[in-house]
Amino acid sequence: MTAVATAPVVRTETRSRAHEIWRILRLHAVNPWIFFGIPWIILGAAWAISIIITLIIRAGSGGDVTTEDLENMRYSWAVLSPQWYLVVVGVQAIGLTFSFALGFGATRRDFWVGTSAMFVLVSVMYAVAIATLVQLEIATGGWWLGTHMFDALWYGQSWIVDFYTSFALQLLVLFIGASVTTVYMRWRIPGMLILLFSVIALLLVAIAAVTLSGSWPAVFAWFGSIGIVGVFTVILALAAVSAVVGFFVIRWATPR
């Protein structure tokens, strides 16, 4: 017991606080289904469906379907199927886990840094897996059936490009879900409406500006010139902006 009234506590907190941040990662992973289990189930199911579709096409065409015909499966979005779920994971990480972590005495700063670290970790993991599965699909000639699930859309250029693009997209998906939810946690419905209308207004202004100045060809030419890697660098930059904005918004957010 202290003899002095309101004896200040010994300040043990440091700037880095690795322990405080690490425990947030563990909190996100304590139920591994959320970040690891369910996305793989979705991806596995999408893969099974892709295989079955290939078999149906092959059976239906009486066996004279060529591997070239199956090239059209490149337009399948099956490889992106877990992304929709992971937006929800980003939303729930803030909408639910944030409130809980505050009850357990985490600071908003540590929570956001820890959550961001979790997002980066998860994105690296998926990017490695997807890029590797693309190579595997190419090496096996589409799982010996000519199926295109991973070697689809822009994928299939090289392992490193596939890794980079997957990583950037994954990070954006998670951070958009999370940072938009921080707006809700801080300003509730009015904040969400203002955000929605601001984004719409900004898009309209951008479209109007480009259309009125007749610079659509220039815009397309620019996207063409930066290429796939360039486009995904823009996506990665958007993810980084979301992460930074989310940090400042969550500092004054309150739990529901």
Place this chain on the structure above:
Amino acid sequence: MTGTVVRATGLTKRYGSFTAVDAVDFTLEENRIYGLLGRNGAGKTTIMQLLTGQLFANAGSLEVFGREPAEHADVLRRMCFIAESQRYPEDFTPAHVFKSAPWFFENWDATFAEQLVADFRLPVKRRIKKLSRGQLSAVGVIVGLASRAPLTFFDEPYLGLDAVARHIFYDRLLEDYAEHPRTIVLSTHLIDEVANLLEHVILIDQGRILLDSDADEVRGSATTIAGPRAVVESFVADRPVIGREGLGGLASVTIDGRLEQRDRIQAAELGLELAPVSLQQLIVHLTGTDLAGSTEQEAAA
């Protein structure tokens, strides 16, 4: 000799035009059991959320362990607050809660938590969403007890608990408090259930503190006088009346303050019955709607 754990001065929280907590002043001393009492919507949860840095005050100053609590890890790690309406991560089970608790509470006693799980018969593998109200309360109670945080809040711990579970909570809290003294704040509107646990009572109504005093003082601070209406009325004529009930020619009037020996003798001679007022009765009197007008006067007392 004890230290002051919490010092709030003019603490105010507004939601738009609604003032949830209205310029309250209070202190919490180390190693005592406080009752934060009041009706639903009185501002109890808001005060606890302010104290734990979950909400930001609009005005006033607040020191918890000598510092503003919000965003200060060294203050927050000394507190445990599982709100009555606590949100849990998606698909969380009690097992997940107890597994992650030791990462956040350095004094976490896993053996104690296991024992409490058995006592409360809590299904730890069931999803939190599927738990009954009482089981949900048990999760908060177990975290609060096993965390052994120097400042622990229990928000409506009795909500939905059956008689056995209430008894377990009562016993375990007192046992563990004796062994590991800490500051405990029990927030509840079920006052009789916790009355005997409390060392100090803070009564709040409509965001203001009506009463802030020792539980023992509170218990003896009012008396009910019952008997024939005319006799009762003349007896209490110049006393501060805080409650009045009547049935036919009989009346029962509660007055603020103790009766002197000669008053008691006089009452006995008049054939009046005197009865002590329980904490719950007193609080009903203080916060009841029929006394809305006298709130200001009580607050000043």
